[in-house]
Amino acid sequence: MGDKLKQNDSPGVVQDFEEQERCIRLIAKELLSSDTVDVVIGFQEDDIGGSPIPLFARSPEQAEKLVWNENCWRNLAPYFKRFDGKVAVVAKPCDTRSIVNLIAENQLERENITIIGIECGGVLNRDGVLAHGCLGCTSTVPAIWDYPVAADGGKEFIGLPSPPSTDTFVDFNADSSREDRRNRFLREIDKCILCYSCRQACPGCYCESCFVDRKMTNWHQRDVDTGNKIAFHLTRAMHLAGRCVTCGACENVCPSGVSLKYIYDEINRFIEDQYDFRAGINADLPSAMNSFDQTDRDTGFLGGEGI
Ligand code: SF4
Ligand code: SF4
Known part of the structure; x- marks a missing residue:
């Protein structure tokens, strides 16, 4: 077993990217050569030196170009809608939660998607540091998969620990006045240039x-x-309430350094507190926003009703 990454300060528990990459290629080649799928969506190296970019492999030969490493931070779920046939995808745990969400919302047929589910202890963002969205990750194993790729390249997930959460946003929101929370929100979105990249990247x-x-x-x-x-941000947050899977893709692509995790951690906490619901865990459960109950309370978040 290789020893390429020890991101999470857990001695003896490491993620072997080379072995995982070898397994991904083997699985992809088998799926394509047996005509089980028409295309495998995964990652390939960016020839001009950036983070790995999407690869749409349609033959075993093209599958040889698949890569998997700590820089594969993109969520590939937004690419599904390009394809009508049978699709396989290389998916991190957070990506699999977005697949569960798409199935629950009737955007994807389970039988049309083959999931190569990767055990993942965190990925690096474009600046080469642990992606903000990975802090306090709720699960390092996929929510759903057809072909498991464990951290050591095996088929049994080994229980990679999540990177600890070092964020204090939720504590700040819980402990601060409505005005402080509103000012904090306004300071954050002051950086936004309304490019809508966050929307484009979001599954x-x-x-x-x-x-x-x-x-x-x-x-x-x-x-x-x-x-x-x-x-924009409050409407988008409402649309994502009970649907955000904390993949961090929005924040990873933001050119202005807006901490969208700040907003979505808070709304996810709100939905969990109010509805005991977390998105992307169970495709058979109706989403929080599709379930109305007479006991639902009118209440606000990120500064309350007065914002
Ligand atoms: S809002 Fe951001 S973290 Fe949530 S699902 Fe969309 S891209 Fe992922
Ligand atoms: S990606 Fe960043 S700058 Fe662009 S709209 Fe979203 S928050 Fe604003």
């Missing part, structure tokens, strides 16, 4: 016509002023 943002692109009502302007930023 939950699959509407063909996003509210910010609709011209008919013309109620959302593109000017980068605070009101438009509040409208």
Whole structure:
């Protein structure tokens, strides 16, 4: 067993990326040569030196280009909608939670997707440090899979520990006044330039016509002023309530360094507290936003009703 990464300060528990990559290629080649799937979506090296980019392998020969390493931070779920046939995907645990979510929301047929599920102890972002979204990760093993690829390259997940959470956002929100929380939120979104990359990267943002692109009502302007930023981020947060799978893809692509984890950790905590529900765990459960109960309370988050 190799010894390539010890990101999580857990002696003796390591992730062997080389062995995992070898297994991914073997599985992909088998799936393609047996015509079990039409395409395998995974990662390939970026020839000009960036983080690995998506690969859509349609033959065993192309599957030889699949790579897997600590820089594979992208969530590949947004690419599913490009394909009609049988698709296989290389999926980290957070990516598998977005697949569960897509199945639960009738966006994906389970029988049309083959999941090469990777045990993952965290990935590095574009700056080469542990991705913010990985801090306090809720599970290092896939929520759903067809072909398991354990941290040591075997078929039995070995129980890689999650990187510990060092964030204090939720504590801050729990302990602060409404005004402090609102100011904290406004300071964060002040950095936003309304490029909408976060929406593009998000596996939950699959509407063909996003509210910010609709011209008919013309109620959302593109000017980068605070009101438009509040409208975008709070509307998006409401749309993702009970659906965000904490994959961190939105924050990883943000060119302005907006801590979207700050917003989504809070709304995920809110949904867990209010509805005892976490997205992407069980495709048979209706999402929190699709279940109404007379006991549901009117309450706010990130500064409450007054924001
Ligand atoms: S809001 Fe961000 S963390 Fe949540 S599912 Fe979308 S991309 Fe992932
Ligand atoms: S990716 Fe960042 S800058 Fe772009 S809209 Fe999202 S939060 Fe704003």
